[in-house]
Amino acid sequence: MKIRQIIAKTLKLLGCTTILALVPAFAGEQSTAEEIGAEVSVGYDTDYVFRGTLLGEDLLWSDVNVSTTLSDGLDLGVGVWYANPTGGGGGDELDIYAGLTTALGDMSVDLGGTYYYYPVDGGNTLEFGLGLGTSAGPVDLSLGIYYDIDLESAYYEVGASTSFDLTDTMAVDVGANIGDADGDTLTALTFTVGIPITLTDTASLSPYLGVMIPLDDFEDTTDDTIFSGLSLTVGF
Structure with missing residues (x-):
């Protein structure tokens, strides 16, 4: 799900995902270039939901990201995300x-x-983003600011999320975000509920359910959408 962009892959991207999912490699006062962590994820989403728009259905995706600590308090992460919407007319996408x-x-x-690289449809673009996050009690708050230099367009996103444990190996993550295109058009209000399940010390399974409610001009082109998905993540 490419609501990664600041919500947890939300940090799940910059989906993402926002929102980038940057994972600190190792804890400790001293950091070296050898301290590298990695994650591999694969997933399925019923709908490819991205910033108030449906870009396809039956989405199969995979992600590989690597992170390291450059210095005390500064982490670097790089990765690739490949998406293959098998229905709904969407095209393949590779994000670096x-x-x-x-x-x-x-x-x-x-x-x-x-x-954003589109091997079939073309129209590749480059986007830069700034994400800010803080907490207010049990609630995590986030602000994402993005600018696409090829489309010459900006996108803003505000999010809130919280999490609580059900068992030692299962939790509930609840999140909501609202987006704005170019500062004058709200895109959509999106709610998600996930249940991450710890399988091992390095592997987790994450089913989720979401609802997207288009706003402003996006109401004319996109219907309210209930979507869901499942992902498997393994860390190294």
């Missing part, structure tokens, strides 16, 4: 992303870029 993550007091700061 990189980002830096640090903390300023109680606020996390993410600065990164994503190159």
Whole structure:
């Protein structure tokens, strides 16, 4: 699900995902270039939901990202995300992303870029993004600001999420976000509920359910959508 962009892959991207999912490699006072962590994820989504728009159906995707600590408090992450919408008329997509993550007091700061490559449809673009995150009690708050230099368009996203444990190996993640295109058009209000399940020390399974409600001009082109998905993530 490419609501990765700041919500947890939400950090799940910059989907993502936002939102980039940058995983610190190792803890410790000293950091070296050898301290590298990696994640491999595969997933299925009933709908490819991206910033108030449906880009396809029956989405199969995979993601590989690598992260390392450059210095105390500064992490670097790079990765690739490949999407194959098998229905709904969507085309294949390869995203190549990189980002830096640090903390300023109680606020996390993410600065990164994503190159969107469309092997079939063309129209490749390059986007830069800034993500800010903080907490208010049990609620995590996020702000994402993105600018596509090829489309010459901006996108803004505000999100809130929280999580609580059901068992030692199962939790519930609840999130919501609202987007805005170019500062004058709301895109959609999106709610998600996920149940990440810890399989091993390095593997997790994450089913989720989401609802997207288009706003403003997006109501004319996109219907309210209930979508769901499942992903498997393995860390190294």
